Amino acid sequence: MSDPLRLGIAGLGTVGAGVVKIVRRKAELIAARAGRPVTISAVSARTRDKDRGVPLDAYDWEDDPVALARRDDVDVLVELMGGADGSAKAATEAALAAGKDVVTANKAMLALHGPDLAQAAESRGRVLRFEAAVAGGIPVVKALTEGLAGNEIDRVLGVMNGTCNYILTRMESAGLEYETVFDEANQLGFLEADPTLDVGGIDAGHKLALLASIAYGVRVPFDQVELEGIGRISIDDIRRARDLGFRIKLLGVAQMTGRGLEARMSPCLVRADTPLGQLEGPTNMCVLEGDASGQIVLRGAGAGEGPTASAVMSDVIDVARGTRLSTFGVPAAALGEVRLARSATPAPYYLRMELMDRPGALAKIATVLGEAGISIDRMRQYRHEADTAPVLIVTHACARDALDTALAAMPATGVVATEPVALRIESV
């Protein structure tokens, strides 16, 4: 048996502790599978005196993750601190500069600095791997980078924020409004310290950007990714979508079009009888559409100690086995530049608005849509509440630009009481 692969683990939160547990408890199994032992040399975290449910005295302690990254007895830095910049990035850069491999679960760092860090790794013959950064325990980075390597990727879709899917499905099953379920989720500890990372679609957007980079071999400028959160979805939207045979999901979609890369994370309607439509609770789902493979659906836990640690160990064992892969499936230096095209592919849209109870109001809205070249598939006016009436419109497939033109023209009609909610109907 070869020399052990020696880890330095930076960050001992839930995931870090989970990785330590697996390395300790499954030493024999891992050695058999990896062809060599995997050991831990040293660990690092902000606070030393804290019970993490696993003994740590066998490992050296480093207060400074950068010092950990540079240790001679560390072959692989396992970066589990989080945060796009700061210590995580400093430690990653230090490890790569010192000729070590890096395994990370850090989606924000990768989405913002991934190609540069990957290039730093690859220029030194090192690897930077990030299975745990996307969709927790689901081996989707591996499926896309390796499993579908012979495919042109037609489209990548995903429900990749479990908290948002929990909120949306809980609203439906309990008949509760968004605010109520948001508070519940917060009390259950489901939300990030900054909840907009979850409900604003940012966290899921990071994951989507990473998958898009792999799928299309490009640098994805994260600041151009379309992000829209779930905060404006009401229980009425969920019920009306259901009546139409759809469910509302915070859905990420990446797709190369003639106008550039479409990459968006936004609430969409998907058919209720599809795997995405049937996805309940905090579970994640990624859908990979290859030109040869057809549609591959992957489903599993998107977060939590075990699933995320499982993904970290997948990368660690790959490194131990000697597998050397480019971070994004092609060398980082060869990643293309790409223009992002906002919702370039046409689709039908679901529109909900409150109209003034005034003669000709519906006609004015229909006119605005018609002038933008948008035809209406279905339109329904519901019973008035106070002096406004809820109106639901499903359009035929149209360009997002056309829809934006129509939405911009609506205030001038004088009949729209609130800003309309517009949700894309994604065909899956």
Next chain:
Amino acid sequence: MSDPLRLGIAGLGTVGAGVVKIVRRKAELIAARAGRPVTISAVSARTRDKDRGVPLDAYDWEDDPVALARRDDVDVLVELMGGADGSAKAATEAALAAGKDVVTANKAMLALHGPDLAQAAESRGRVLRFEAAVAGGIPVVKALTEGLAGNEIDRVLGVMNGTCNYILTRMESAGLEYETVFDEANQLGFLEADPTLDVGGIDAGHKLALLASIAYGVRVPFDQVELEGIGRISIDDIRRARDLGFRIKLLGVAQMTGRGLEARMSPCLVRADTPLGQLEGPTNMCVLEGDASGQIVLRGAGAGEGPTASAVMSDVIDVARGTRLSTFGVPAAALGEVRLARSATPAPYYLRMELMDRPGALAKIATVLGEAGISIDRMRQYRHEADTAPVLIVTHACARDALDTALAAMPATGVVATEPVALRIESV
């Protein structure tokens, strides 16, 4: 860019032609991802003069696949002929003996001779890879061998014969009997030349045995795998299962128990609201349950030119990238021996039987079950047809041994008109 990886393709049926198309049409993409070009040196098939939808004149032709396997300008034999023995095995052995890597889609060969062939490969530092042998385009071998490498595997389940799932879901949706849909499927060309490979569960059983080998690091004696086909499932079973909230699937299950490895491919009831229960048509689904990852579900096309060729290319590109993995995740020489334990884990069962229309008939059956220690959850007698009455029983969880005892005792009651149908209810 490094030297090209040169393929010799043995077998030019649907999948072989699909692989040639991908290598030709995506040369640039593959070279970018693999870090080197992938080319074809020579091909081999039974018949030379046949239009396969792709030009082959650029490649040398070999009548004999063994000669192809030994060519100096072939780095990897891509074995797509099929058949457990004969030419496929001879060519594989010749390639390995000549120091070449082998990529194959041959489930029968792998299930019967996999460990020996893998050992032949590994003793020479070569790899033998078989992603395409299991569940077509779904990268399940990769997910299990690599993605879940840090997990003890609790259970592996799968619907891995698309034809059987097509037949069962078509029976339900069209309300047709098995024989009718079987004939339909045959006319559509969905069935193997020997249909018992499909409907007898043998083909799916091969796939299950391979996944079990990886999951538990053992040689699986294929002749001891429990196999039961779908030929005795009636439309009534499907309807009654549905009324109980279940659907009937040809389900493979592998699970390590205190009594040995449980490995079976048999029609089971699964809850209708689970991903397996919701699986329609010829699609495949694999469910991997790891102790850390939790349940990972993979869904996709289990057969066809594109999906299977995509899986072949995944292995080819791995080889081109320099990834060297043991065939079954641990060295073949280290695969353990294992005893197979027939349905060792207890489960509830669905029983359907025709009872003579005679006083005390039901009581006699209930007594037989009770004497075997099996308690009844639900029992329903349906309206008589002629002089027998259909009876449906759902048991509480019981050992299969106990059930077999009860089933063996039933003829002696003199009230059972036909052999009972007994289907396990698998909790997923």
